[in-house]
Amino acid sequence: MKKQLLLIVAMLLPMVASAYDIAVENAEGIIIYYTYINNSTELQVTYKSYSASGRYGSNYTYTYYGYENVTDLVIPDEVTYMGRTRKVTSIGYNAFKDFRALKSVTIPNSVTSIGTSFEGCTGLSSIVIGDNVKSIGTSAFKDCSALTSINIPNSVTSIGSSAFYGCKGLKSVTLSNNIAYIDDFVFYGCASLESIIIPDGVTGIGEKAFTNCSNITSIIIPTKITTIGESAFSGCISIEKIIVNDIAAWCGINFMNYASNPLYDAKEKRLYYDEDSEIIDLVIPNGVTSISKYAFERCTGLKTLTIGSNVNSIGEEAFYLCSNLVSIIIPNSVRTIENAAFNFTNNEGLPVKIISQIMDPQKISNNTFSTNVYNNASLFVPEGTIDKYKACDGWRKFVFIEEGTGGETIPTIHKCATPTISYRQGKLAFNCATDGATCQYSITDTDIKSESGDEVQLTATYTISVYAKKVGCENSETATATLCWIDVEPKTEGITNGIAQVPAKVVLIQTTGGTINVQGCDDGEQVGVYSINGSQIGTAVSQNGAATVNTTLKPGSVAIIKVGEKSIKVVAR
Secondary structure, three states: OHHHHHHHHHHHOOEEEEOOOEEEEOOOOOEEEEEEEOOOOEEEEEOOEEEEEOOOOOOOEEEEOOOOOOOEEEOOOEEEEOOEEEEEEEEOOOOOOOOOOOOEEEOOOOOOEEOOOOOOOOOOOEEEOOOOOOEEOOOOOOOOOOOOEEEOOOOOOEEOOOOOOOOOOOOEEEOOOOOOEEOOOOOOOOOOOOEEEOOOOOOEEOOOOOOOOOOOOEEEEOOOOOEEOOOOOOOOOOOOEEEEOOHHHHOOOOOOOHHHOOOEEOOOOEEOOOOOOOOOEEEOOOOOOEEOOOOOOOOOOOOEEEOOOOOOEEOOOOOOOOOOOOEEEEOOOOOEEOOOOEOOOOOOOOOOEEEEOOOOOOOOOOOOEOHHHHHHOEEEEOOOOHHHHHHOOOHHHOOEEEEOOOOOOOOOOEEOOOOEEEEEOOEEEEEOOOOOOEEEEEEEEOOOOOOOOOOOOOOOEEEEEEEEEOOOEEOOOOEEEEEEEEOOOOOOOOOOOOOOOOOOEEEEEEEEOOEEEEEOOOOOOEEEEEEOOOOEEEEEEOEOOEEEEEOOOOOOOEEEEEEOOEEEEEEOO
8 A cells, every 4th residue: 555655646747858978068168968869879868857747647748858949950960978979879769858949950971770750840940861861750850830932862772750740830742752652631731832743652541641731833753653542632622633654554543533522623523633724544554463442533524535554443433423425345354343333424415335345244233334324325246145134133234235346446555665764955856656655654863952161072973763654655765764974073273253164075875684785985985884893794895876785684783884084883674
């Protein structure tokens, strides 16, 4: 009983706990608090201490000390204490939580991770993130309402859920090209955000990632995205345009809820799927295996639909109320068609033709198609299968069933040719052998930096990727290249107008398998290829401005290309 009373008394007493190991002034005389990490070989930024009072449990109230009067903070890349120098490699949990006076922070290149560090810093309006940060943690900048822009360096590979939740002043974000997934709630409530370019490497967008971003007017969806979480763009009431780089990205997406669908314009009664106009003729590529529920619900501009030969399931209400559909081609691969998938009535009363290539029809519900379609459309089925359809639940409701294709030619879905990349007189040129195809390109510059220091190393190197797309075709493979300015020696003497003269030549490097092609060389110039350990694996002499080196490099291998005295690092594709 005595022990229990002591425990209860202890629970009611205020508590004070130290949260740091050392405290050291930075160059501006501001004391910063650190804990030892990684077997005490590195440092993590933390806070001084906290107090907690009240009943034990969820009613604790916390008060943080140590940074309350700090407005501008530069975190050093290393700290010397008692004669020992250690790198600062992370910003820890709650390091600056709720410090409303804080206005600007500079994070050095030594830092590789940012935890839940700046939540509630409502005065924070400027932050510089070092080039080596790999992860930004859950709720890292949550409710930093004064933050207007942020540049996320290409080193970042993950951003935790709710990282920028409630940053209602955030207008622009530059996302890292290495981000593979945009987590749940990351930009929830960023009401000032006007546009977002999602990097090509992103494969998924989490639940409510952009919910209530009410000023976003345009979104570019890249090729590799295969999943978009529930309500990902709910409340994005200002969206005017969705640029879809690959229609395959939309199949399997379950956020087309009519009641809250931000892509549905109540005034014009339409969905925005294409860069310039509504979908009229839709071809689902062969690479798609399923179309989930609501995927194209109320797509009223849609007239013809060809489903790719690898689709095996069509979800509930996938084409519900697509009121202008007149032609549907369903491949033999389809095994499941869910409730109301094609429940529509043609508004104009035009003849509707449905071509099913399914050899062994499976049961479907009686409202998979509308009563109007069952009574008036023409269903064409493969030769020798009409009795199967007439005996199969759902399919047998069609009044008019015939064998054949009704004179229609089933279209073949082709793949666009991979584009070529060339450079001449200051211009990049992309060319695709597929007639009518357009090239979609991405260019990144490794010299784009924003940090502190006395000098910066410039590489004058661009990474280029491009693929071709065409309505009715699958997207091409992506072609990549590296564009370099070599022999760069800026002249600094005698400059009067602030412009340095830079004598340089440009080379374009492309890899295909183990073959490396270098354009822009001087005739007779030696081009060597080396492995990452320095051994030579190929060489060639340039002729007609180009050199081709055949190697045994595997995709993903790093190679060093030496042109004259200049070395360039590339990754084999």
